[in-house]
Amino acid sequence: MDANEVNKVAGAVLGMLTLAMGIGFFSGALVSPKPLVKAGYELPDNTGGDHGGGAGAAPAAAEKAEPIAKRMATADVAKGEASAKKCVSCHQFTKDGKNGTGPLLYGVLMRAKGAAPAFKYSAGLSGKGGNWDYAALDEFLANPKAYVAGTTMGFAGVARADERANIIAYLRTMADTPAPMPQ
Ligand code: HEC
Structure with missing residues (x-):
């Protein structure tokens, strides 16, 4: 060669x-291999419990839920108090508490929206109207910014529907006379 x-x-x-x-x-x-459209199993939801997830966390994903009246029947006050640790950097709950970054929440269930004395609310919240009934609180806590446009509450929300019910059950006890349970 x-x-x-x-x-x-x-x-x-x-x-x-x-x-x-x-x-x-x-x-x-x-x-070409087809991409998986959906994972084959549900990923665990780690937004609940005491993991923090307070100010600045990613917006909470909405979750399909039973009506709040139904969830209240099985809500757990002690769990709600534990979950409310997410709120204490801004809110106080007790009768002798005061406004902080957020308004005092003692007696907030059924109270008029934006009505804590001497608290400077956003225009969105003070103009919202109506009372904080069970459904309103549930919706607000799921996604504060979606419920009150321009709210100054820097909190992403509580994604888990049962956790919101627990928190509302706890809020209910923080009052001179707890509001009647929803029907
Ligand atoms: C980073 C601070 C912050 C955190 C955390 C926070 N909030 Fe708030 N919250 C606020 C502020 C500020 C307002 C007033 C919002 C406005 O005026 O738009 C508010 C308003 C509210 C209101 C309306 C009260 C009223 O008088 O109309 C409720 C109810 C509420 N918060 C509940 C909660 C709960 C329950 C949690 C915990 C799960 C929580 N917030 C966590 C700051 C916070």
Whole structure:
């Protein structure tokens, strides 16, 4: 074999390799694997309990839930008090408490919206109207910014519907006379 023939053979081999790669690439494009549309199992929800998730956390995902009246029947005050640790950097709950970053929440259930004495509410909340009944609190706590446009409550919300009911059950006890349970 002279140098010329070696070059020819090398050229042929290279050509075949290039062709093989091309075919591989092309067929890969033809039978590209389908991406999984949905994970095969539900990921655990770690937004509940005492994991914090307070100010600045990602917006809470809405969750399909039973009506609040139904969830209240099984709500747990002690769990709600534990969950309310998420609120204590801004809110106080007891009768002798005072406004902080957020208004005093003693007696907030059924109270008029934006009515804590001497608290400077956002325009959105003071103009909202109505009382903090069970459904209103539930909706607000799920996603404060969606419920009150321009709210100054820097809190992402509580994604878990049962956890919101627990918190509301706790809020209910923080009053001179707890409001009647919802029907
Ligand atoms: C980072 C501070 C912060 C955190 C955390 C926070 N809040 Fe608030 N909250 C506020 C502020 C500020 C307002 C007033 C909002 C406005 O005027 O728009 C408010 C308003 C409210 C109101 C309306 C009260 C009224 O008098 O109308 C309720 C109810 C409430 N918060 C409940 C909660 C609960 C329950 C939690 C915990 C799960 C919580 N908040 C966590 C700051 C906070």
